[in-house]
Amino acid sequence: SQQGEEDPQALSIQEGENATMNCSYKTSINNLQWYRQNSGRGLVHLILIRSNEREKHSGRLRVTLDTSKKSSSLLITASRAADTASYFCATDAEAPQGAQKLVFGQGTRLTINP
């Protein structure tokens, strides 16, 4: 079953602007992760936020998590052409024996125009 769902599916902005992507999920989680994928390549881990955290920063990335709304957002500030990629959120379903599966959303395709 689909756990994480990103919104919007596609986003096109000008270089230097900020980009915001959202992710919603359905069940309780331990962690939520964001990944980036350049066209046809393997996914690269960007940031992990734990269920007891509300905000996390890494360079130009800012991630927020609202467990009451089961949603997260990824903000990329001062975007660059190199940020053009697809971005995925992934959630691990909480389980007594420990999380065993990671479920990815369908991704947001971000295009940065020069």
Place this chain on the structure above:
Amino acid sequence: EAQVTQNPRYLITVTGKKLTVTCSQNMNHEYMSWYRQDPGLGLRQIYYSMNVEVTDKGDVPEGYKVSRKEKRNFPLILESPSPNQTSLYFCASSLSNPSYEQYFGPGTRLTVT
């Protein structure tokens, strides 16, 4: 260098001809998994392994087999490939379970005619 390797990177085959896609990691990770990526469907998990000799089905296991005889290797086996298995496949590994950062391989683009 810490990495996940997959072979082959590209493969074109015919329906029914058994094939194996290899996956190897050099980080002593316990958790490994296989995903397929299709347009409009995102990444879907095929199989995962919590440790040696421990494997379990993901969301789309039909038509696939896996084995985990050694910690570093997690091959994906298609006993009788069909055209609906044409896809981009990714292997990934993490320290002990999926709550940790996943390291992805470069992908294997499979076409079944």
